[in-house]
Amino acid sequence: MANVSWLIRRLKAMSIPEVLWRLSQKNIQKQEEKKFSNSRIDVTSEVFNEKNLSLEAHPERLFLNIENSSYSLNTVIHLLAGANYEEYKRRWNAGFQTENTWPDTFSYKLEYKQRDDIGDARTNWELNRHFQFALLAKDYTASGDEWYLSELELLFNDWNENNSFLHGISWTSVMEVAIRCSNWCYAYGFLSYAKAPKELLERLRIGIINMTDYIANHYSRFSSANNHLIVEAFAIGQSGVLFDHKEWIDLALNLLTRELPLQNYNDGVNKELSLHYQSFYMEAMGLMMRLLVKNGIAVPVSWKPMLQKMCCYVADCIGRYGEVAVFGDDDEGKILDLEGGEIDHYKYVLQLLGILLGEKYIDGEITETVRWLFTKDEIEEYEKQPKYVPDQYRVYKEGGNSILRSKDNEVLVGVDHAALGFGSIAAHGHADALSFQLFYRGKPVFVDPGTYIYHCDLVDRNEFRKTQNHNTVCVDGKDQSEMLGAFLWGRKANAELVSCEQESGHVTLVMDHDGYSPIKHFRALSFDGERRLKIGDQVSPDTKATANYILAPDIKVEESIDGVLLYREDTCIAMMNCGQYQITPHMYSDQYGIYCKTSGIEIAFDKECVVEIVLK
Numbered sequence: 001m002a003n004v005s006w007l008i009r010r011l012k013a014m015s016i017p018e019v020l021w022r023l024s025q026k027n028i029q030k031q032e033e034k035k036f037s038n039s040r041i042d043v044t045s046e047v048f049n050e051k052n053l054s055l056e057a058h059p060e061r062l063f064l065n066i067e068n069s070s071y072s073l074n075t076v077i078h079l080l081a082g083a084n085y086e087e088y089k090r091r092w093n094a095g096f097q098t099e100n101t102w103p104d105t106f107s108y109k110l111e112y113k114q115r116d117d118i119g120d121a122r123t124n125w126e127l128n129r130h131f132q133f134a135l136l137a138k139d140y141t142a143s144g145d146e147w148y149l150s151e152l153e154l155l156f157n158d159w160n161e162n163n164s165f166l167h168g169i170s171w172t173s174v175m176e177v178a179i180r181c182s183n184w185c186y187a188y189g190f191l192s193y194a195k196a197p198k199e200l201l202e203r204l205r206i207g208i209i210n211m212t213d214y215i216a217n218h219y220s221r222f223s224s225a226n227n228h229l230i231v232e233a234f235a236i237g238q239s240g241v242l243f244d245h246k247e248w249i250d251l252a253l254n255l256l257t258r259e260l261p262l263q264n265y266n267d268g269v270n271k272e273l274s275l276h277y278q279s280f281y282m283e284a285m286g287l288m289m290r291l292l293v294k295n296g297i298a299v300p301v302s303w304k305p306m307l308q309k310m311c312c313y314v315a316d317c318i319g320r321y322g323e324v325a326v327f328g329d330d331d332e333g334k335i336l337d338l339e340g341g342e343i344d345h346y347k348y349v350l351q352l353l354g355i356l357l358g359e360k361y362i363d364g365e366i367t368e369t370v371r372w373l374f375t376k377d378e379i380e381e382y383e384k385q386p387k388y389v390p391d392q393y394r395v396y397k398e399g400g401n402s403i404l405r406s407k408d409n410e411v412l413v414g415v416d417h418a419a420l421g422f423g424s425i426a427a428h429g430h431a432d433a434l435s436f437q438l439f440y441r442g443k444p445v446f447v448d449p450g451t452y453i454y455h456c457d458l459v460d461r462n463e464f465r466k467t468q469n470h471n472t473v474c475v476d477g478k479d480q481s482e483m484l485g486a487f488l489w490g491r492k493a494n495a496e497l498v499s500c501e502q503e504s505g506h507v508t509l510v511m512d513h514d515g516y517s518p519i520k521h522f523r524a525l526s527f528d529g530e531r532r533l534k535i536g537d538q539v540s541p542d543t544k545a546t547a548n549y550i551l552a553p554d555i556k557v558e559e560s561i562d563g564v565l566l567y568r569e570d571t572c573i574a575m576m577n578c579g580q581y582q583i584t585p586h587m588y589s590d591q592y593g594i595y596c597k598t599s600g601i602e603i604a605f606d607k608e609c610v611v612e613i614v615l616k
Contacts, residue, residue, distance in 0.1 A: 066141065080591075080592045102121075120457075133183050289307070304357060507529070555567070
């Protein structure tokens with residue numbers, strides 16, 4: 001049973017209309033419980049809603065580039081937390097973090113949050129998103145080798161036998177159903193071209209219809225209407241296109257168009273204030289926009305200008321060597337992967353949208369997924385476009401992040417003067433106001449701690465969100481914002497960019513936040529555009545404050561008469577002039593579900609602290 005105090009706090013974050021909507025959802029769930037709780041119905045067995053009985057699939061409307069000749073035949077998808085796909089590929093209910101399994105109980109009664117006794121639901125969901133179904137269908141279509149079809153049929157049958165509709169962990173999140181539904185659509189499209197067995201195609205058709213109908217009745221709303229709603233709306237729209245079903249297409253377009261200005265700042269920064277979730281959001285929009293364009297359906301006029309700005313922001317956050325300044329949560333989420341293994345999601349999404357927008361935001365080889373979505377001519381036309389070149393300094397005052405580069409692009413600095421997160425719950429934010437990240441020659445030096453995990457190990461989930469584990473100032477050991485749950489915040493710090501001055505290649509940002517009210521934290525960050533970064537922090541007198549500088553795991557510290565020397569392997573890469581300090585232990589996670597130990601430099605002060613960092 002959910003923690004009562006958490007339920008009370010969550011209820012306080014809801015408006016009266018949201019409470020009423022959730023009560024209406026409970027009524028729908030009760031009806032579904034009567035119908036499905038005591039049975040084990042396969043989602044592919046029959047069309048549940050008689051209104052949808054006559055829907056016919058038109059796979060040609062997916063416009064897959066079957067002529068693509070540049071492909072792999074990978075059969076392995078990337079699982080989270082270092083899990084081995086071959087070991088887990090039929091363990092649909094695996095706990096992953098333990099040897100225990102998720103129970104085969106009715107999904108509305110299955111408590112999946114903070115289940116240390118079983119594991120992290122997000123890790124399990126990655127397997128049940130069924131990227132492997134679309135991947136194997138692509139492999140079969142490309143190669144004609146029956147082995148890929150046999151492997152797909154084995155997994156498809158096994159999953160349906162062990163994951164009855166609305167039973168078990170794979171049915172506990174509407175967005176997870178949406179991503180799975182999308183991958184079934186792509187599998188259907190490839191298999192149709194390959195003239196796969198009619199029985200398999202028919203079961204896929206029925207399953208897609210039932211999942212889409214379910215999503216259309218349960219999509220996220222109110223305080224839960226963040227990236228989840230965008231992905232759910234895309235899935236409804238994709239099925240609408242596949243079945244040429246206007247009701248679903250209209251619902252999707254209305255939701256996506258309505259949410260575009262609600263979930264994004266006008267300068268192109270997504271209000272989740274997580275670069276990864278921005279990319280995830282953009283993938284859903286890009287995949288939907290592609291289907292509209294290919295099928296001659298009008299793209300809403302507001303989409304293109306906002307998506308252009310969103311692409312520019314993501315491109316600005318990527319450095320010369322492919323390094324990326326990422327704030328907030330990052331769970332490696334994606335919707336489609338026709339390549340398998342580990343992919344560069346930012347590159348894929350910028351290419352997907354770049355082709356649609358006629359602008360080249362990133363260099364590099366075209367990803368395989370994009371090659372299956374666009375024709376050779378479309379890709380060649382895209383590659384002729386001049387590449388977007390980020391400014392040396394880009395300040396997103398409304399969105400709340402600034403990106404600074406050295407003139408030679410050897411140094412990349414990300415600065416956070418943004419809000420905590422989106423909406424009343426700010427689910428994916430971290431207590432990191434006025435923090436920064438620094439990369440030198442493509443490698444991290446001063447790091448954001450990352451995310452680590454979502455639905456178990458709450459102590460560590462919180463550690464990775466705490467102020468003291470970010471490159472900012474901590475007052476009296478407190479957090480700037482108040483954590484009330486793994487995805488729920490109470491009191492929130494308000495950050496502001498007070499001023500930005502640029503002169504002769506130098507830039508100075510002056511920022512503050514009220515997270516320690518009545519104490520206010522001011523930070524001035526100056527960068528000379530080459531190798532020198534100066535950070536000045538100020539708080540009220542007689543305040544116990546610490547400035548934290550979290551180091552990448554491979555950075556070693558040496559003390560010298562000139563200051564603190566930072567080494568990577570045997571090479572000194574930077575010097576810090578920071579006065580008295582101590583080395584403190586921290587954790588760092590650059591992959592979901594995995595963390596390692598690292599260290600930081602902690603500087604105690606009571607009014608003012610000035611640190612100068614000089615890169616070699």
